[in-house]
Structures are given as C-alpha cells and as structure tokens.
Amino acid sequence: MTDHNGVIRTEKLNLFYGSFRALKDVDIEIAPNQITSLIGPSGCGKSTLLRVFNRMNDTIEGVKITGRVYNGSEDIYHGGTDIDILRRRIGMVFQRPNPFPLSVYENVAFGLRIHSFPGKSALDGIIEESLKSVLLWDELKDRLKKSALNLSLEQKQRLCIARLVAVRPDIILLDEPCSTLDPMATLKIEELMVELKKKYTIIIVTHNMQQAARVSDDTGFMLLGELVEFGKTSKIFTSPVEKKTEDYITGRFG
C-alpha cells in the first residue's frame, strides 16, 4: 500500500526556520482516498507540515529540513524529485481564495497549459469536467470568459479546487480553506471534500475542530511542532490517549 501515489509518510521529520525548530520528529502516515485533518493551536506547525508535503516551504529563506518525506515510494527531498511535477501531483488550496486575475476558463486551464497542453477541444472538455466536479459548472458556464476576481469567495475557493482537479493530482492539500467563508459556504466546501476523496487523498489543516470532526477520517493533533496524537477521527474526538489532546478538543486551551 505504501507505494500508492496518494500516500504520504514522514520519518523523523524536523524543520528549522533558521535556528527555530518548527517541526519536531514528526512521524505520520497519511492514507490514500481519505480526509486527514491536522488540528492544533496557532503556531503549532500544522500549516508548516502541510507545506512540507508539496515543498512550498522551499520558497522561504532559511528553511532546513531533516528526516525523510515519502510520497508513495519516492523520497521527495532526497530522491532528485522534480518540484514542478511534485506540485502538480500534490496540489494546494490556500486560506484566502487566490484565483489568478484571469478569466474563469483560463484559471482552470492554467495548470494544463503549463504542464501539457492537451489541445483546444480536449481542454474545453477537461475544463467542463473540472468545474462540474466542484459543482461550479451550472453557475459559471455562461461566465467562463469573465474575470474570476468577481466571483463570490466560496465560488473562488471552488474555482481554486477546480484548478487543481484539472491537472489530476493524487493529493489535495487544503490550508484552512474555509476560514474566510461563512457557515453555509463552509458546509458546501465540506460536502465537496467528501465527494472529492473518492478520487483524491485530502489533507486539511483547520482551526475549526467541528470541521475536523465532521469531515475527516483521520486526525492529527499538533502542539509546539510535535505530532502529539494521530489516529481515527472518531477515536481522537471521543477517547484520546494523550491528556493534551483531550484538553485541546474539550476547549481547555487553544
């Protein structure tokens, strides 16, 4: 199972910002076609961990990583990985929806154009399919040529997911994707995540514990750079092993 492209596994992962140790000996194994959520208080390293998986931390100066990170059987930090291809396989959705200042159509086409231009008619098909998979097609099919910047926040976030789906990744990373959305929009994005896990492995960082409890299969609780506890969501939220986990999920701190 571990050579599945939807699997991510870390061994003794440490990450330093300069001399600050932001991740401490993290060992985690993320299962394919499931939703794994990472929870914990601000600054616990959950977003940092997420950004290890698609090497987005590489853009920050002074970041150093020790240990191993495997995607399937590939060591993504030591295996001569092509970062551009890695990031196509492991897509990311950000906290603030960030559609490009282009048309709806071009937003979804972006990834295809930069990786392998499939030709005009195939492109149209993939774009329709991608927008359908995030349930935006009916809303936007008449506005494909209009700027994506005028959409609602929720539509923008869906579009950002469609943009990933178009390049057929194995894994989708979501970094607090609902923190700027209202409760109704949040619910819709959550429904979408459940739909998407049939095809993709989904890892979500969230501040919202109810969200983690609602949507995820596995949950990891992080504190001060350590993965305190990791396991089935139902177990973490009902009978956590660690005292700290219990304190956090019952709202005693955080």
Next chain:
Amino acid sequence: MRRLKKLRDYIIEKMIFISGIAAIIFVILIFFFLVKEGGSFFGEYNIKDFIFGHFWYPASDSPRFGILPLIAGSLVIVVGATILAVPLGIMAALYISEVAPKGLKDLLKAGVEMLAAIPSVVVGFVGMVTLVPVIKTVFGIPTGLTALSGCIMLAFMAMPTIVSISEDAINAVPWNYKEGALALGATKWQIMYRIILPAATPGIIASVMLGIGRVIGETMAVMMVTGNAAVIPSGFLESVRTMTATIAAEMGETVRGSSHYRSLFAIGAVLFVITFIINFIADTYLHKNKE
C-alpha cells in the same frame, strides 16, 4: 496671544493652499501663454500648412513654417527609443523584482536611479564622443549624427522611468497569485509570463507612456547627437531634427514678436498637446493598476 495664534494658523493655511495649487497655476499660465503667442501665429499662417507643410525655412525671404519634418523627427526618435527601451526596461524590471538576489537587487535599483539623475546634456556629450563615431564607422556613413544615435541615447534616458515604474507594478502583484501558480507546479518563467506580466500590464503601459513622455520632451541630448537636419527622414541612419531641438536652437536667434518667434511658440503648443495626451493615457493606466 490667542489672536496671534489664530493669525499664524491663518497664514500657514493660506501658504499651504498657495503651494498646493501652484503646480496647476503654472500649467494654466504656460498653457495660456502658448495659446496667446502661438495662437496669434495662426492668424497669419494657415494651421494646415503649419502641421502638414514639408518645409521649415523660417528665416528665408519668403519664410515657410511647415513642421512636418520636425514632427517626423520627433516621431522617429520616439519610436526608435521606445523599441529599444521598452523590452529592455521591462526585462530589467522583471529581473530586479523577481530574479535578482537581494544584494544585487539593491545595487541595480541604485544604478537605475543614478541613470535617471544624469543630466541630459551629459548624456548628449557622452553620446556625441562615444556613440556617434561608432555609428559612423559601423554603418560607413558620412556622419554619425543620426536618428539612430538619438534613439539609443534617449532609450537610456527613458529606461529609468520604465524600469522603476514597471518594477513597482510588478511588485504590487499579490504574492498569493504567485503562490497559487507555484503550488500548481509553474516554473519561475511561467509565473512571470502568465501571471505577473498580465497582472502588471496597466502599470507597465503607464511606465511606457511616461518613458515616451520623457523622450518626446527631451531636448539637449537629442540636439547634440541627431544632426538637426529639418528634413523628413526615410530611415534611422539620417539626420533628424525634433520639435524640441528646433525651439531650443532657434529661440535665441529670433526677433521677439516676429512670425518666426511666434511659430516656435506654436510648436511648443503642439508639443504641449502631445505630452498632455501621453500623460493622460499614462495616468489612466496608473489608476487602473491601483484598482
């Protein structure tokens, strides 16, 4: 004491007000002066013959005031300088803001500012002693004082404007666009070409227009290297004379109030209209960029 304070406030307030509107007053005054002096010229000389006339013989017995050669001269210089400065300037801006490491970035920015600070007469004479002989030998022509020399020197002068304003526009492209593209596996070049440049386009257009504005209004450097022949040029390797150079060169020799004198003001009015339009376009795009 209280009254003194009030008086002081009043005076300061008025002084600030006057300083604030000084710029616009100057523009209006210059405009009226040009219209008055230049406008009276059109009372005695047909405006159509002025703008479309092929011959500029202001001092002959039967003077002719056709500024088409001068407009053509300015146009050739502007087009040539733009062709050279725009790609160079935009690429330099991209390099400075997106590629160059921190130390080099600061050095380059300082360099661009230095380039902007060089007086145009210095640019002119450096061009005259270095570039002009080179152009003469390279192309095997009788004189290096050509439109091409002017284009190259003025491209240098337009560069700082284009680089610094384009760089501002490129820097203003939000990081989260770049982050989104990066997370999709785009390379640095793909991000520049597909995201940053389109997003920064209004600012880049504004920078180009302001650069063109600088070129069209430039006088000293262009006068020193272009040869100043008032003929419609058929290529870049001929001497040209711009509108600005004509005004600068001839104003001192005219009789105050004569037709020649007033025709120079009329040229000034034409220049004013052109630069006004260019600035207006630049301004429109600068505002677009801010939105």
